[in-house]
Amino acid sequence: MSYADGMIPDHLRTTPRRAGQLTLMLALLLGSLLLVACHRGDSVEWRLTDVTGHMPDLDFRLVDDQGKAVTGKDYRGKVVLLYFGYTHCPDVCPLTLAQLHVVMQRLGPLADGARILFVSVDPARDTPEIMHAYVNAFDPRAVGLSGTPREIEALSKRYRSAFTREPDKGDGQYEVSHSSAIYVFDREGKARLLATPGNPQDALVHDLHLMLSLGNPT
Amino acid sequence: MINRTLPLLAAGLLLAMSVHAGEAEHVRASQAWIRVLPGDLPAGAYVVLENTGDQPATLRSASSVRYGSVMLHKSSSEGGVSRMAMVESLVIPAHGKAELAPGGYHLMMSKANPPVKVGDDVKLTLHFDDGSTLDTRFVTRPANATDAGDPHQH
Numbered sequence: 001m002s003y004a005d006g007m008i009p010d011h012l013r014t015t016p017r018r019a020g021q022l023t024l025m026l027a028l029l030l031g032s033l034l035l036v037a038c039h040r041g042d043s044v045e046w047r048l049t050d051v052t053g054h055m056p057d058l059d060f061r062l063v064d065d066q067g068k069a070v071t072g073k074d075y076r077g078k079v080v081l082l083y084f085g086y087t088h089c090p091d092v093c094p095l096t097l098a099q100l101h102v103v104m105q106r107l108g109p110l111a112d113g114a115r116i117l118f119v120s121v122d123p124a125r126d127t128p129e130i131m132h133a134y135v136n137a138f139d140p141r142a143v144g145l146s147g148t149p150r151e152i153e154a155l156s157k158r159y160r161s162a163f164t165r166e167p168d169k170g171d172g173q174y175e176v177s178h179s180s181a182i183y184v185f186d187r188e189g190k191a192r193l194l195a196t197p198g199n200p201q202d203a204l205v206h207d208l209h210l211m212l213s214l215g216n217p218t
Numbered sequence: 219m220i221n222r223t224l225p226l227l228a229a230g231l232l233l234a235m236s237v238h239a240g241e242a243e244h245v246r247a248s249q250a251w252i253r254v255l256p257g258d259l260p261a262g263a264y265v266v267l268e269n270t271g272d273q274p275a276t277l278r279s280a281s282s283v284r285y286g287s288v289m290l291h292k293s294s295s296e297g298g299v300s301r302m303a304m305v306e307s308l309v310i311p312a313h314g315k316a317e318l319a320p321g322g323y324h325l326m327m328s329k330a331n332p333p334v335k336v337g338d339d340v341k342l343t344l345h346f347d348d349g350s351t352l353d354t355r356f357v358t359r360p361a362n363a364t365d366a367g368d369p370h371q372h
Contacts, residue, residue: 090262092300095320101362133256137361180300
């Protein structure tokens with residue numbers, strides 16, 4: 001196509017020089033505006049629910065699956081996928097984590113810039129050791145976070161999430177109802193997107209690909 | 219009124235029972251797998267049940283010598299909250315199918331003894347309403363599997 005454009009004979013190029021300069025200036029202005037917009041992330045078309053400015057930054061005080069005390073700031077520089085669950089959950093939590101593993105695989109090397117933070121809503125049973133074995137069975141980029149009931153509740157409330165320990169089934173076993181959402185934070189720890197089970201996997205891959213590519217330090 | 223309907227009801231029940239005899243005979247199980255989780259954490263088991271019979275079949279429960287407890291459950295994610303509930307039964311419609319799949323109906327398997335490892339074949343016995351049973355072999359898959367995998371690889 002550009003080859004054909006170049007074939008236009010000179011005598012047909014009637015555009016006055018000044019108009020050409022004006023067009024060039026306008027194009028440059030528009031281009032710089034677009035760049036600014038892109039930099040601020042305003043023009044990005046997310047497929048998941050955009051929660052930018054509606055939820056607080058990533059912040060917590062918990063213990064990771066190596067037994068180390070960690071805060072939200074320890075994950076600055078990584079795109080974070082925050083999900084609440086518990087290890088005695090045989091169906092939905094493994095399903096979500098298995099799907100996140102597939103998403104990470106689909107992202108290829110970009111996935112190294114992301115972390116899955118699996119926060120236990122079952123502080124009574126989930127120790128760092130159990131969490132370590134659990135998250136590593138899903139993805140090497142998954143981190144299991146546990147803490148005291150008060151710390152877990154603080155984090156859950158911060159993101160308007162909720163969890164309820166259901167009554168004991170009589171043999172000491174119980175289920176925990178919990179939020180099914182996945183919260184996505186950018187590298188600066190800003191809450192950006194919300195994914196729910198209704199969102200297709202492609203939407204998550206698309207948005208994470210975009211977020212991990214934007215402002216990539218490399 | 220009650221005096222008249224009771225014998226009819228009893229006859230109906232008897233008829234239903236005779237028609238339902240051997241529910242398991244008409245049920246075919248496929249894509250049977252267990253998601254194995256670390257340690258002694260409860261696992262989810264999944265299977266597709268197809269009913270080739272003219273009458274619905276009703277799955278009541280399942281059992282396995284490898285697990286101390288097998289329960290029929292259903293997960294739901296409504297209003298943004300994931301819940302799990304015990305269910306009494308699962309009906310497989312006549313000439314239809316019912317799927318036990320991640321995020322929905324599943325068997326919650328716990329108290330494995332000895333621990334079940336990926337690659338083990340686990341036999342489950344499915345119990346139907348009329349007392350008939352269907353033995354099904356379940357393949358065991360890693361935690362991050364999303365389905366039964368390729369059966370030809372086993």
